[in-house]
Amino acid sequence: MHVLICGAGPTGLTAGVELARRGVDVTVFEARDAPSSLSRAVGINPESLHRLGPSGVTEALLAEGVTYTGLMLHRGSQPWAALDFDAARPERFGRRHMFGLPQNRTEAILAAALARHGGRLRRGCTVTGVAQDADGVRLTLDDGHTAQGDWLVGADGTHSRVREAVGIGYPGHRLPDVWSIADIDAPGWPHRDRVALSLLPEGRLAAIVPLGGARLRMISNTEDALAAEPFGVSVAHVHDTGQFRVALRMAERFREGRVLLAGDAAHSHSPAGGRGMNLGIADACDLAERLAEGGIDGYSDARRAEDRHIIAGAERMRRVVTAKSRAARAATLAGARLITALPPFRARFAANFLYG
């Protein structure tokens, strides 16, 4: 069996690793000439670490990344409630922590594992067309060549060419906020193992995610994460800033004949809860196992149900932390204090955050 994969983001690379380690012939096509240097997704959840264990990827991720023991909720600049992940009950996937690594490093580790397991990665190779019949799939590439395989995985992100080529709709809508990030150095920031989240008036939020060493990721649902931060961080250096908008969408189906969709090509949602990359990794692991074991038929329904459930949770979280009214913000802050005070609530909150 030869599986073609369009896109070498975390989803496509994971699918490649998981197929290659099971002995499947895999070729990944990536439009970009060189690896991305963008740190986009940071949070890696216990399920992803569990799934990536057998390929050796988890060990490499853990050797480089940061462990998060909890969330410190702030009211403006004032620490308000410490929500500890190790309260999670029951424990799943053998871990009670979140883990963080910039996405470009996660992708580099996945690409190294793909090569180690015998998969091929062709960079600078854009997929321009897809044709399929009962016997296989044929890709047209921008250099005029074609590639032939038994299956195609469309892991080519939100604007997926593969999804469009096979006529799968991507219904949904754009969310109103503009989000922004800033990756900075702040040697004086004291909370190196916690994510800090501040609820600000009028539904604005600001968060700080440690990236290891002096480096921090600031994120906000405003146009300028640096200007929005209420914590009084002393910024030594700004590495990178950016803005992005988010949409809430899901592909009508994740399979059309011999073509499968996974990751952002299949669903898109807000960064609340840091689910995007983890869902892509879960889709990729699921389809690789099913393809290798000959049970792909249930893939679309099973993943759509699971992803819908996780995205609904992320949406609830986004609505709660970005609620505009004073009363809603006061209720969230009071609820957070209640969670910290009552062990069963603490356990439930931590389990929801870690495991979805």
Ligand SMILES: Cc1cc2nc3c(=O)[nH]c(=O)nc-3n(C[C@H](O)[C@H](O)[C@H](O)COP(=O)(O)OP(=O)(O)OC[C@H]3O[C@@H](n4cnc5c(N)ncnc54)[C@H](O)[C@@H]3O)c2cc1C
């Ligand atoms: C600022 C920011 C912060 C985020 N933080 C988090 C977080 O903390 N946790 C989390 O889980 N998620 C987070 N996300 C979301 C996460 O980055 C995405 O969900 C994730 O990158 C999706 O991975 P993917 O592989 O499905 O798609 P992508 O990463 O978009 O990869 C798609 C790849 O396909 C390639 N491609 C596209 N078209 C073609 C073509 N025609 N031919 C060949 N190649 C093609 C692209 O070049 C790209 O490399 C964040 C996103 C942003 C923007």
